[in-house]
Amino acid sequence: MRVDGLQDLATITRQLREQRERAEAEEKARREAAARLEAERQLFSRAVGQVHPLTDRNLAELPTTPPEPLPLQHWLDEERVLMESISDDFDVSSLLDTDDQLSFRRPGIGVEITRRLRSGHWSIQRQLDLHGLRVDEAREALGEFIRHAHKLGVRCVRVVHGKGLGSPGKSPVLKGRVQSWLVQKKEVLAFVQARPIDGGAGALLVLLQPARSA
Structure with missing residues (x-):
């Protein structure tokens, strides 16, 4: 790059300084954003405190196949028919x-x-x-x-x-x-x-x- 006089040198120096300041500002903003994200991630842990795994998991053992549904409507229909039955x-x-x-x-x-x-x-x-x-x-x-x-x-x-x-x-x-x-x-x-x-x-x-x- 050709520098014509002291005025051009001052201009280049100022531009370099501004670029450096912008880069520092962006890096600072990035670090602050990362810190906020980490704080949000740690919010639950700080609120709850130290935790320990349960010795007894107390889980219910469910059958592998669900039981057949009860035919309640069919029973009701049969009961209604019996109530309405006619006698000889x-x-x-x-x-x-x-x-x-x-x-x-x-x-x-x-x-x-x-x-x-x-x-x-x-x-x-x-x-x-x-x-x-x-x-x-x-x-x-x-x-x-x-x-x-x-x-x-x-x-x-x-x-x-x-x-x-x-x-x-x-x-x-x-x-x-x-x-x-x-x-x-x-x-x-x-x-x-x-x-x-x-x-x-x-x-x-x-x-x-x-x-x-x-």
Whole structure:
């Protein structure tokens, strides 16, 4: 580098001094930052003090495979079904209207309801045919059918129990049982023997409670 006179030399000296001061300032800032970081790292240790490892780790020994979950909802559903189960020993005779077709209506339901039901006032929305089923199968099928229809908001259904012409002694095995089962279902408001066009003595028209609003 060529230096022209004392003035250029002074300028170079000043620049070198400024560079050195900047470098010293940066180094100082770096050291202060490192010191602050180290202090933050040591903050927990200084606050807690000296520590010693525990002689007894006191760890719980868990099974390697978790136990199977309990089917609580399934148990609740089974309990509900048992509570709503229908009995074959229920005496329905005193609850039937002693007309020629032995209709049924719950207390508080007027006779006009059974008259309207018999006349076809409500359209048949669902049907269950119990032909060919054993008594226990028919009982279970009827309970599930009534429960499901009511849940869907259906008001009028037909239950076909048959006239018993194919049964021993030509007696309707299921007719009396179906009447007894229906009386025990809280969803049933009334039932009547179907009109000839709807099955006559081999079927019942059943009026269900209105479904509750959600």
